[in-house]
Amino acid sequence: MASDNRPEPGNAGARAKTRAFIALAxxxxxxxxxxVLRPDDFYLYVKAFHVIAVMSWMAGLLYLPRLFIYHSDxxxxxxxxxxxxxxERRLLRVIMNPAMMIxxxxxxxxxxEVFRFQGGWLHAKIAMVAALTWVHMFFGRAVRDFxxxxxxxxxxxWRIWNEVPTVLMIAIVILVIIKPF
Structure with a gap:
């Protein structure tokens, strides 16, 4: 323990990681x-949880570069x-990483299950999500560098990088809703 009664960062990080694993479980x-209980509605629940996970992941992807901007100063x-x-560490480990995995x-x-990986729009969406994952990993590297x-x-x-997840999100939403090809 530090003299000002704050927990050491290593212990706080371990607790945060444990909480993230508990939340995933x-x-x-x-x-x-x-x-088991609602097999006929399982698809709807999966879709709902997918949207919740995407929202959580995007919240982190939009907030983390803002932290980098302030941290740079x-x-x-x-x-x-x-x-x-x-x-930055807690946002990445406790919110963003689990949300991305989910x-x-x-x-x-x-x-x-729904699309059998058919449709050009779906392939384009998966490519955009892969790009978003690359941005996530790039931000993770920045967290380690900071x-x-x-x-x-x-x-x-960092202000420029702050816009990249937004542009990718717009493209993904348009592909999912419009299914242009």
């Missing part, structure tokens, strides 16, 4: 229970910088 239990080693490190699991289930106090990019750089 609870989610899988709810999904399995739904399959914080002096290295300052209390503010250390707070941003913790916020999005992929349920999305692939829906692509197979945590290691590596040289920082400018706020302008």
């Amino acid at each position: 609870i989610f899988l239990l709810i999904l399995a229970t739904t399959y 914080a002096p290295i080693g300052s209390e503010q910088s250390e707070t941003f490190k913790m916020m 999005t992929w699991m349920l999305g692939l289930y829906l692509a197979w 945590a290691a106090d590596k040289p920082r990019r400018s706020t302008k750089y």
Whole structure:
């Protein structure tokens, strides 16, 4: 324990990771229970949980680069910088990573069960989700770089990257709703 009675970051990170795994386990239990108790409605529940997971993932993808913008202005080693490190790490590990995994699991289930991987729009959507996953991994690398106090990019750089998930999200939603090809 630090002298100011705050828990050490390693312990807080371990607790956050444990909570994320517990949340995933609870989610899988709810999904399995739904399959057993409501098999006729299972597709609707999967679709609903998929949308919830996508919303959670997108919230993180839209918020994390904003944290990078503010973090870029914080002096290295300052209390503010250390707070941003913790916020970025927890957002990535506790919200974004589980939400991305659930999005992929349920999305692939829906692509197979409902669409049998047929349709050009579906292939384009999966490609866009793969691009969104690459952005997620790129942001994950940035979280590690900020945590290691590596040289920082400018706020302008992160403002541009802040728009990338939005553009991909717009393309994905248009593909899903309109199914143009």
